[in-house]
Amino acid sequence: MISDQAKKQIDAWVAKYPEDRKSSAVMEALKIVQAENDNSLSAESIQDVADYLGMPGIAAAEVATFYENYNHKPVGKHVIRFCHNISCMLNGSDDLISHLEDKLGVKTGEVTKDGLISVKKVECLGACVGAPMFQIGDQYYENLTAEKIDEIVDGLK
Numbered sequence: 001m002i003s004d005q006a007k008k009q010i011d012a013w014v015a016k017y018p019e020d021r022k023s024s025a026v027m028e029a030l031k032i033v034q035a036e037n038d039n040s041l042s043a044e045s046i047q048d049v050a051d052y053l054g055m056p057g058i059a060a061a062e063v064a065t066f067y068e069n070y071n072h073k074p075v076g077k078h079v080i081r082f083c084h085n086i087s088c089m090l091n092g093s094d095d096l097i098s099h100l101e102d103k104l105g106v107k108t109g110e111v112t113k114d115g116l117i118s119v120k121k122v123e124c125l126g127a128c129v130g131a132p133m134f135q136i137g138d139q140y141y142e143n144l145t146a147e148k149i150d151e152i153v154d155g156l157k
C-alpha cells in the first residue's frame with residue numbers, strides 16, 4: 001500500500017513526463033516507496049508501484065532488481081555502498097571491505113545488531129579517480145583508508 005504522502009511525491013515525478021508515459025517515473029516511485037518501508041522493497045510494494053503507474057508488475061520488478069540502489073531485504077539505517085569494481089579493487093577495496101566487516105562484526109549484506117549499519121558491495125559508482133570509495137546516502141567518501149573508514153563509521157548515529 002502506498003501512502004497518500006508517497007502518492008503526492010510520485011505524482012510530482014509523473015507530472016514531468018507525457019501523460020501516456022507514467023511508467024517513466026518508476027525509478028523515483030520505487031525509491032519513494034522504499035524510503036517509507038524501512039528502506040526495503042517487498043514484492044507486494046513493487047506491485048503496488050506498478051499498479052499505481054499503470055504498468056505491468058514484471059516491468060517494475062525488472063527495474064527494482066536490476067539497479068543496486070533498491071533493497072529487497074531489511075537494511076540498516078545507514079547503508080554503506082562499497083564499490084568493489086576495477087579501480088577500487090586495484091586500490092585496495094577488498095582489504096578495506098574486510099576491515100569494515102571486522103569493525104562492524106557483520107558480513108556484506110548483513111545488518112549490525114543495533115540496526116544502524118549495513119554493508120553492500122556495489123559496482124562502479126563513477127568516482128574512480130577517488131578510488132577506493134563508498135557511498136552513504138547521497139554522500140561519496142573517496143580515497144578511503146582503514147583510518148578514514150573508522151572515523152566515518154564512528155560518526156554514524
Ligand code: FES
Nearest residue numbers: 083088124127128
Ligand atoms: S571502480 Fe570504484 S568508483 Fe569506479
